[in-house]
Amino acid sequence: MLRISNLRVSIGDTPILNGISTTCNKGQRLGIVGESGSGKTMTALAVVGLLPESATATGDVSLNDFELLGRTEEEMTRIRGRKVSMIFQDSLTSLDPLMKVGRQMSLPLKLRNIAKAEAKSTVIELMESVQLDRPGERYQSYPHQLSGGQRQRVNLAMSLAGEPEVLIADEPTTALDVTVKARVAKLLQSVVDRTETSLILITHDLPLVAFICERIAVMYGGYIVEEGDTTEILRNPRHRYTAALIASMPVLRTRRNKGDRLPSIPGSVPAAGDFPSGCPFRNRCAAATAQCETMPETVSNGSHRFACWHPVEAPA
Amino acid sequence: MTATPLLEGRNIVKRYKLPRTNFGPRKVLTAVDGVSLTLGESEFLGLVGESGSGKSTMASILTGQTQPDSGDVFFRGERVNFRNRSGTRAFQQHVQMVFQDPYSSLDPRLTVGQSLTEPLRSLGSDVDHAKRCREVIEAVGLTTAALERYPHAFSGGQRQRIAIARALAPRPSIIVADEPVSALDVSIQAQVLNLLLDLRAEFGLSIILIAHDLAVVEQVSDRVLVMQTGNVVEQGTPDEIFENPQHPYTRTLLSAVLNLEGEFPFEHLAPATADE
Numbered sequence: 001m002l003r004i005s006n007l008r009v010s011i012g013d014t015p016i017l018n019g020i021s022t023t024c025n026k027g028q029r030l031g032i033v034g035e036s037g038s039g040k041t042m043t044a045l046a047v048v049g050l051l052p053e054s055a056t057a058t059g060d061v062s063l064n065d066f067e068l069l070g071r072t073e074e075e076m077t078r079i080r081g082r083k084v085s086m087i088f089q090d091s092l093t094s095l096d097p098l099m100k101v102g103r104q105m106s107l108p109l110k111l112r113n114i115a116k117a118e119a120k121s122t123v124i125e126l127m128e129s130v131q132l133d134r135p136g137e138r139y140q141s142y143p144h145q146l147s148g149g150q151r152q153r154v155n156l157a158m159s160l161a162g163e164p165e166v167l168i169a170d171e172p173t174t175a176l177d178v179t180v181k182a183r184v185a186k187l188l189q190s191v192v193d194r195t196e197t198s199l200i201l202i203t204h205d206l207p208l209v210a211f212i213c214e215r216i217a218v219m220y221g222g223y224i225v226e227e228g229d230t231t232e233i234l235r236n237p238r239h240r241y242t243a244a245l246i247a248s249m250p251v252l253r254t255r256r257n258k259g260d261r262l263p264s265i266p267g268s269v270p271a272a273g274d275f276p277s278g279c280p281f282r283n284r285c286a287a288a289t290a291q292c293e294t295m296p297e298t299v300s301n302g303s304h305r306f307a308c309w310h311p312v313e314a315p316a
Numbered sequence: 317m318t319a320t321p322l323l324e325g326r327n328i329v330k331r332y333k334l335p336r337t338n339f340g341p342r343k344v345l346t347a348v349d350g351v352s353l354t355l356g357e358s359e360f361l362g363l364v365g366e367s368g369s370g371k372s373t374m375a376s377i378l379t380g381q382t383q384p385d386s387g388d389v390f391f392r393g394e395r396v397n398f399r400n401r402s403g404t405r406a407f408q409q410h411v412q413m414v415f416q417d418p419y420s421s422l423d424p425r426l427t428v429g430q431s432l433t434e435p436l437r438s439l440g441s442d443v444d445h446a447k448r449c450r451e452v453i454e455a456v457g458l459t460t461a462a463l464e465r466y467p468h469a470f471s472g473g474q475r476q477r478i479a480i481a482r483a484l485a486p487r488p489s490i491i492v493a494d495e496p497v498s499a500l501d502v503s504i505q506a507q508v509l510n511l512l513l514d515l516r517a518e519f520g521l522s523i524i525l526i527a528h529d530l531a532v533v534e535q536v537s538d539r540v541l542v543m544q545t546g547n548v549v550e551q552g553t554p555d556e557i558f559e560n561p562q563h564p565y566t567r568t569l570l571s572a573v574l575n576l577e578g579e580f581p582f583e584h585l586a587p588a589t590a591d592e
Contacts, residue, residue, distance in 0.1 A: 035501040036472075148367075177366035178528060182572035204502055207574035234576050248506045250531035252573050253558055261513065262535060264506030268471045 001025050002047070002084075002166050002198055007059035007069075009042055009051065014273035016042050018222040019059070024166065024215075027196040029189070031209030031230065033245075034219035037269040040202045043219070044168045047200070048086045049076035063165060081162035082111050089171035091151035095143040101154055102139030108161035126157040131187060149180035156188065160195065167192060170202045185211055206249055210234055215303075218242045221270075221280025228304030238304070238311040241281045279309065320393040321354035322522055323378065323411070323490055328352070328387035330373050347373040349546035350387070355490065355522050360513075362537030362554075363526045364569070369543040371526045375492045378524065379411045380404040409439050412483035416495035418475035422467040428453070428478050429463035435486050452481040455518070456511060473504035480511060484519075491515075492524045497532065509536055530573055534558050542566045 002024040009017040017039045024030045032040045045051045047061055049071055061069040063083055071079065080086075088094050096104055105126060106119040114122055120139070127135035130153040143151055152172060159167060172188065173181040189212045192199045201213055209216055210230055217227040218239065226239040237243040247263045267284045270276075276283045282292040287310040296307045330348040337343075348370040355361050365371045376382040378389060383398035390396065391410060397403035412435065415421040422431055432452060433445045450460050456477040467475055476496060483491050493512065497505040513536060515521050527533050533540055533554075540557045542550040542565065550563040561567045 035503060178530070178569055179366065179572040182574065185574070207576055210576050210578035211574045230578065245502060248503045250529065250535050251575065252531045252534060261510045262506040264510060265503035268473050268504055269501065
């Protein structure tokens, strides 16, 4: 089980994460959602030990009681790929443009001490596991010869090659076309399900989380403002930010009257360090009062927790 | 016969020669393969399709930046002469473009005010530049103080407002927006789309919105065109396209849209056949 407790990260004097706590059980799929600048990518980077050098982190990040935070780069090199692995948004820059896909995919196999002679057949198996068509041919291709969807399949296969316990996927489908995205999403879901890998999906795409993840953590201003069961959060959000985020998302076949304005959140996400004190969302929130100048306490209701002074009414 | 459309494209074809390879003859890519479309006064037209469908090439042709290999563009019933520089200039004053990435579409070394006057200068407009700048920056919901500042001082959503203000500067009748919100956060997307809706209401602008996000297109468009590999495969009102799609490709696109219920896409409609 991956446990993050009271994780604080700052760059210089600027706080980026203000005490993040969450867990992800074996085989569980957790979605971390929020807008740019909410701290979701920093959370991921802290887990895989890729925080920028100027960052300082405190708190705990542990995997089955094995501490991940504060490891040296040397130690993390051995941990990454085997215990925790990460897949990024940009499928092209994640791959070496000068190395054929097959050879590139065989590199993480060293983590599993697979002999060179067996490497090719294992790579072909990996390619098949991510439903890459014509694996024999793809083995000899360079990354630029593959489409975005195919490259993301290669990245997925590589990140799973070391059989990690936790896979972090940071906006893995954002750059893909709709139909390709749907298929990659389905693949991601079925692959982590089959291998019982814990998945942390980082995205601003709520429907993607609804499709893949059992649990959602909503981040804003370096805090997890609401967390719980996916269906529960999306149907009955309690935090004002979560509710506003869901409302501003265009949904297919929602009838509007011509000339109606789309629901939006006023203002924009402040730069790191410029969030208001107290509730970080209060300067954009329609329900904010003087009370919001102090940080709301976290209210827990079973597995559902949120920190809001004026939560949306729970349904009867 | 109805009134002459504001903008019309007839049988537009555009091919690109692909880079030479060592083997075989040079290949040609047909980006747009005989597309006809019309845009009415104050109409909000949505153009959807995946990468390679030819929608951005269409945008480039409809804004007078790319000459089609064959076919014609008509503005208020008059044929645009792509061979004649002054002809395309005159046309470009009426059609302006907004791009996807507000971080790269504004010159970081120009103040916002300088950026806004660029289209005026390049079109040789003799209006009072300072006055026009103040008008358009206020039209997009920013203050005149913004004119003295540089793009880096603004957030993504604000930069896209600036890019829209720049498009408004020559007082066009049409704005072609190519994926204007896909680089923005969800909460900001709606603000920018609302701005486009407001500008249409206020100035009677016609808007062509190119987007891959079907829900976005559905919510703002009066009419929707679906493009696939250089062809318009289906067009109609949002009701027709989204409630009762006729073409298999439209159905595939719609069936791939994930929703908040977390349902499996492709469930009730034909699976995709196209290769990735």
